[in-house]
Amino acid sequence: MTSLLETPVPTAAESLPLRRGAARVLLANWTGSSTVPSRSLYPHQWSWDSAFIAIGLRHLSVRRAQRELETLMGAQWADGRVPHIVFNPAVALDAYFPSPDFWRTSRDGAGAGAPAGTETSGIVQPPVHALATWLVHLADPEDSRRRGFLRRMYGRLAAWHDYLTGPRNLGGGGLAAMVHPWEPGMDNSPSWDGPLRRVEPAAPHSYRRADLQHGAPTERPTDLDYGRYVRLAADYRNGGYADAGREHAFAIEDPCVNALLIVSEHTLARIAEEAGADPEPHRIRAKHLTDVLVDRLWSPADGMFLCRDLVNDELIAERGVAGLVPLVVPGLPQDVVDALVHTATGPRFRLGKVPMAPSYDLTGAAFDPSRYWRGPAWFNTNWLLERGLRQYGHGSAADALRSAMLGAAGTSGFAEYVDPFTGQAHGSRNFGWTAALTLDLLAAQEAGSPATAGAGLQ
Template sequence: MTSLLDRPASPRSADLTLRRGATRVLLDNWAGTSTVPSRTLYPHQWSWDSAFIAIGLRHLSARRAQRELESLFAAQWGDGRVPHIVFNSSVRNDAYFPSPDFWRSSTAGAAAGAPTMCETSGIVQPPVHALAAWLTHEADTEESRRRAFLPRLYPRLVAWHDYLLNSRDLGGGGLAAIVHPWEPGMDNSPCWDGPLARVDPAAPDTFRRADLDHGHPADRPTDLDYGRYVQLAVAYRDAGYDDRTARPAFALEDPCVNALLIASELALAEIATQAGEDAAVHTQRAARLTDALVNRLWDDEAGTFLARDLTSDTLVRERSVAGLVPLLAPGLPAELVDRLVATLDGPHFRADSCDLVPSYDLTGPVFDPTRYWRGPAWFNTAWLVERGLRTHGRHAHADRIRSSVLNTAGDTQFAEYVDPTTGEGRGARAFSWTAALTLDLLTTQETCR
């Protein structure tokens, strides 16, 4: 049998080295049916990580990329939600916090249809999955059709989007809301500071942070932030994870989450066609979501999209990379695309030494180049912005970001994130989505030569 490491690659030695390095990370982090983000800090399966990982895995093995997504959706709840963590029962509880005994999904989430064959968290992450499924199908259409990959996954993806569009339309404006800072994936963003300040934190002696066993405290959220995260999760759990009765102290509409929902609805339209279903419902949803995104989250003064705090019904006056991800929406008005590109090129997001996009405004009052999501540049958000730029024909800008990803990933040993002012790797190394998305950009670059 041919090893995945022996697949044909570019004759360019630098590209070959990068390809082999990325492949090795994905092979080493494969756990049998899915891929862990990191063998140290993140020993379980994460939702949007698996979607990004599948996008890279498709270039090595479309079958394995399919299994990545199928294993995640096997843990889908009856109400349609896809949990942000699927726990590996062979990993001891103290290896990661919050652990399965904290979430108590199979009992606390029983009324919402939590699975009984595995334990999960009760919150969600951004909906990249339909986009990942479509790209995985395109990588090997024959294998996909042989396994009926899209017809089997389609109803699960529909249920997932239905959950976000119905149960999570907490603002009544047609956008999906988040109820915990972990849900948008940008856990420690300064965008959440104001809304989080209303939350009384859990007592420090009621939980133990396992993340500090593997990460430097200067890079991680503070104990105060963690106490608030825990309190929000406890309140949601104790409400049975029921969005009809829970009264979240933290509820926002995030531009990245909703931009990804638009992109995934358009991917779902392609999937529907292949599965013999009605594609029009998904293109119509994408159009309505785009209108709602512009009407509710665009801020002309900031030149970007901002999160909306549903408690105060006001926009959060902080610029972050989340506000640039709506470039993924092909129906975005041309004048907004121009403004977003100008913002990307301006002082808020353009660093002299690194073209990876910082997670937070470089000129912002609490910018920190090393602390989790408060400034560091991440490879997954760079990939999203790169794809968004190409959606609108901004190939020169996209090429710049792609080159920065390919130049930085290998140099940092596929770091979790980097200091945007120096390009220095931070966080975990051999990080799966960094390797996967590097492989994707490397492969698509080669096909365009």
């Protein structure tokens, strides 16, 4: 198979079929109010998927991109959390597990403010939503102002960030904690192997995995890990989805989640200005979170950020792409930036030598080029790295990464993820955020790349 390093930069004529293909994916995955990541494997609305999808949809239809985000935020809980899944009641219960009858949020989550009329999950995903909202606004500011888009979104976004920095501040330092491996979005990362050993898996006969009907077992989490995921979700549900005042068997401060929270706080300051609110609290919080991120999660010896296990208050000695994503954070110390770029291009991730950054350390014992989040390259994390590299002046590296991503998107059929060496497609095809971010990269390539892309301000 030809390496993606040999894939030439698409010409304007060549990019037209790629744009049309990406648009077809998003049109086919549109439900009328939101976009499913995949018609087969993921038939509902996912939280951070919808944020990335809106970023791409804005190049096709600003109104549809606005509605994507409005639909998601319309399922927000009264405590501020944005659930990681909003279930479509028209989809059969056995099409996806865990299904609404497992989560039972309208009943068991009532004390935490779950909506009564909409079934959701009870956990969350990374906060990309303010960034997506701002970028959608910038696609047509006049229409956005005319519809009051930012004014309507601002309060919900502020409440979402208050939830993450309030009830989810389980470590006490200000960073948001994740209480389930599905929450950081990198579900099957080797970073969770150690903490998951504390969890007794649910009995195999107590649930049925729907994911194996649509994906090869060699590309999906093992049965043992999946049983642990189910146990953690059931325990959280049975505890009324409460965060404080209870022990969590899994509680992690993740650098990707908190980097995106910081970027979104910077962006929320801009949204506040447009919405007639005070932007200063968001700027103050962004600066504080940046300091805490470096203080609590930076590992000078590893040259990257690591996850912190809050149960034993120790950094987790596994190197995943989450530890490179903080390149999107503006205002990092220069020595941290230099070390991150060195690590990204070094033997552990080999960015510039392999087409796209893998999801896990290439030299790590747990590396697997085809299994979910244990090595394959994902388009959303590489999109974030491309913006981070560009923000800190590494334009040539960012251009090369963008070209590689566009090549991989086209040759893989807009795959969910790909082999980081060969670009072989894995997971679902016609995947929502792959198509959406392809549109965004093509638009950026034609328009020129924004200087302040990392902060999401252009």
